[in-house]
Amino acid sequence: MQNTSHAVMAQRFEPADSPDDFPTPPWATRALVEHVIGAENVRSMTCLEPACGRGYMSRPLAEYFLSVDSADAYPYGFGAIRDFLTHPYEGHSHDWVITNPPFRLAEEFVARAMTVARRGVAILARTVFLESVGRYETIFKEKPPTVFAQFSERVPMVKGRVDQKASTATGYAWFVWQKGEALLPPRLSWVPPCRKSLERSRDYL
Template sequence: MQNTSHAVMAQRTEPSDSPDDFPTPPWATRALLEHVIGSAGHKEQSCLEPACGAGHMAKVLKEYFGEVRASDAYEYGYAPVRDFLTYPYETNAVDWVITNPPFRLAEDFVLRALSVSRRGVAILARTVFLESSGRYNRIFRDTPPSAFAQFVERVPMVKGRLDMNASTATGYAWLVWDKGSTGGPRLVWIPPCRKELEKLSDYPHVPNSRIKASLRSR
């Protein structure tokens, strides 16, 4: 019998030709800036979000960065349609590349982003992205991340929409390549922060009364 529990069904398992549209909860993007790479000093910097979907991550990045460019390989009505892996970006075109890439293309996104960015790269990925001898040989052996930041809270993602009441059985982490960092990779735990970083404005299509009730329950 098929297991149809919400947590299991919310896992990111997509066909190879899928746009893999699982919007990032805005609080999870704020967590990167507030608890991993720092929230200060980015107003003079540029950032590219190359898998932006409907713009949920890009909108949060605009709270921190002076310039945010966004695009996606599919049409969502938010930004230009550009395939990050084939579009002719110049080397060091932006300061940061920050994104939640399609899981099956995450390796290629990292390698491309390391060329496109001047200062650093951050990708939101399943915790299991650290596994695999293929990824080790292609990325981690020669260009390991400067930080692996594991969420201690779950980051629920639902196909095609933001859902504040969703659940998930999948663990997520931010992998960061800070080109100015010295020393080896460091392990970081992102502390419980959803309650403090989630905002009413993150869910414009949900009645405020429902959002407030949900936030109070956490």
């Protein structure tokens, strides 16, 4: 019989006023740096995580970046309380903006991040974020991602917590914009199987 639990199906259809609280397993963030951006390329750089929640993405980013600023529109007890879309961040104030934004606000997050970041923007989103005429017109036609990095493994996300035993039927990918790169066709890549090598026991504490 098919498993139809929320963790497995991971539809993430949230009300308009929902914080869309689906924390990112830390290994998936390490995978971005290790297999997409390159750890050697960010050691001296700064990063902003503007939808930090409880810090499940900020903490692994801090393992690589010189400094990581964390904020969220909701009070999770980690990072400053700031709405990324309305807070007056200075342009080019951080080298990178990296986040797992609320899905319904992902387009707005990308547009805002492109003004805040000096070097690059990366968002973790469902693979289906590639679809829709609206996103094509507002983002992809004029500012396609430099790299679309599809996870070869599933990235299970559970509402309100990280769960080492969770599973999912939803595919996720990293959408990466590297500023200053020549406008070339987006590069398709895959994040190789890496959960076992990048997972840490402390990630689920």
